Amino acid sequence: MKDHIVRVANEAEFILNRQRAEDVHKHAEFESNCAQYAADxxxxxxxxxxxxxxxxxxxxxxxNQLKQKILNILTNKHGAWGTMSQSQLHDFWRLDYWEDDLRRRRRFVRNPFGSTHPDVSLKALEDYGQSPIPEYTAS
Structure with a gap:
């Protein structure tokens, strides 16, 4: 009778160890699947x-391209509000970094905020000792 109890106990321990090993294996597989899912x-x-x-x-x-096109249409002298009698002394342009279908990277676009910088030219004249307005003498 004692041998029978020992055999049953050993068999139960073997079954429990096998189930524990399966649980550990399934847990490791689950963690691996979770890590793979998280990485994906x-x-x-x-x-x-x-x-x-x-x-x-x-x-x-x-x-930006559409805004530039609209601004160009609005500020162009031949545009929506432009008239032929409206003459500006200068057309100002700026170099725009832009890429078209042919992979060209720069273009000139109209600059409505351009300036001739008259104060700079006046300062340059003063630096060289010339008067800003030339004096003419009648001879």
């Missing part, structure tokens, strides 16, 4: 963030 989700989120930022950049560039 991080990668997917990173890709979504990249796509969103690329779309924002594209929209920003398109908006």
């Amino acid at each position: 989700k991080r990668e997917e989120e990173k890709m979504c963030d990249h796509l969103i930022s690329a779309a924002k950049h594209r929209d920003h560039v398109t908006a």
Whole structure:
């Protein structure tokens, strides 16, 4: 009878050890699956963030180009409010960093805020000892 109890106890211990080993293995597999799932989700989120930022950049560039086109239409002397009698002394241009379909990177665009900087030329004349308004003598 005692041998039977010992055998049953040993068999029970063996079964419990096997179940414990299975539990440890399943737990490790679950943790591995969770880590893989989290890594996949991080990668997917990173890709979504990249796509969103690329779309924002594209929209920003398109908006700036449209704004520049509208400003050019409005400020052009041949544009919406321009008249042929309206004559400006100077047309001002600026170098714009822009990329078109042919991958050209710079272009000239009209600068409505341009200036001839008259105070700079007056200061340069004063530095050289000349008067800003030349004096003419009748001979």
